[in-house]
Amino acid sequence: MLAKLFKKPDDFDVDKAIELVSSRKTGGIAIFLGKVREESHGRKVKKLIYEAYEEMALKEMEKIRKEAKEKFPIEEILIWHRYGELEVGENTILIVAAGKHRKEAFEACIWAVDEVKKRVPIWKKEVTDKGEFWIEGDKIIPAD
Numbered sequence: 001m002l003a004k005l006f007k008k009p010d011d012f013d014v015d016k017a018i019e020l021v022s023s024r025k026t027g028g029i030a031i032f033l034g035k036v037r038e039e040s041h042g043r044k045v046k047k048l049i050y051e052a053y054e055e056m057a058l059k060e061m062e063k064i065r066k067e068a069k070e071k072f073p074i075e076e077i078l079i080w081h082r083y084g085e086l087e088v089g090e091n092t093i094l095i096v097a098a099g100k101h102r103k104e105a106f107e108a109c110i111w112a113v114d115e116v117k118k119r120v121p122i123w124k125k126e127v128t129d130k131g132e133f134w135i136e137g138d139k140i141i142p143a144d
Contacts, residue, residue, distance in 0.1 A: 003061035028102035043128035126140035
């Protein structure tokens with residue numbers, strides 16, 4: 001599956017992802033691997049909690065994948081996202097774009113990351129040393 005959600009404890013198999021997008025036409029592969037970082041907006045992050053409307057999220061991720069293939073001259077693109085409680089250092093999102101050349105693979109990968117963050121119904125709550133906060137784009141909303 002090229003658009004997929006993984007519930008923790010499942011994690012990504014990056015080698016498998018590369019295999020899924022690769023072909024004899026592939027000359028360049030761009031990979032974005034998002035991780036839980038220990039600091040956000042000046043707060044120490046303890047963990048992230050991702051919630052997803054699974055059916056809609058998968059449909060929107062597949063739509064983004066198809067749009068990327070129309071918008072950029074790439075061979076294939078994969079979009080995988082995890083959900084559940086993720087600790088600092090754990091993987092959150094994986095996007096792998098394969099093209100004949102590196103430039104289009106990089107451009108498609110960057111575009112897809114931005115579109116996933118804007119459009120896919122996956123919500124992120126940061127659990128920090130200063131409380132819990134929902135993150136919606138650039139908005140930070142206290143959870144209580």
